Amino acid sequence: MSLDQEIDKVLDSIRPYLHADGGDVEVVEVKENKDVILRLTGNCSSCNMSEMTMTAGIEESLRRSIPDLGSITAVKE
Numbered sequence: 001m002s003l004d005q006e007i008d009k010v011l012d013s014i015r016p017y018l019h020a021d022g023g024d025v026e027v028v029e030v031k032e033n034k035d036v037i038l039r040l041t042g043n044c045s046s047c048n049m050s051e052m053t054m055t056a057g058i059e060e061s062l063r064r065s066i067p068d069l070g071s072i073t074a075v076k077e
Contacts, residue, residue, distance in 0.1 A: 003066070004030055010065045014057060018044055025058060028075060035070035036062070050074075 001009075004027070011025055018024050023044025028037040038058065044050050059072045 003034065006066055007036060007062065010062050011058070014061055017057070018042075018053070021047070023047065023053075025074075031070070033070050034068060036072045038072065038074045040074050 007027055007030065011027070015024060021043050023040060023042040025044065026039050026041060028039050030036050038054075039045075040050050040054065044053060047053070054074045058074075062069060062072055
């Protein structure tokens with residue numbers, strides 16, 4: 001399984017929670033050094049809790065499943 005597929009698998013596991021609040025997350029880029037850039041979309045892009053969602057939810061899930069990732073950052077739409 002490629003790194004992109006692994007990331008998508010992890011994100012798919014948390015998407016139902018984001019969708020419940022009218023939001024989503026998408027992969028913008030996975031760099032050669034395994035840095036990941038994500039985009040929060042829908043309600044997640046403007047929610048005042050988006051930073052907590054990113055660090056406590058998305059980043060933690062990715063690091064637990066793929067510990068050798070580089071930085072994980074999010075851009076807003």
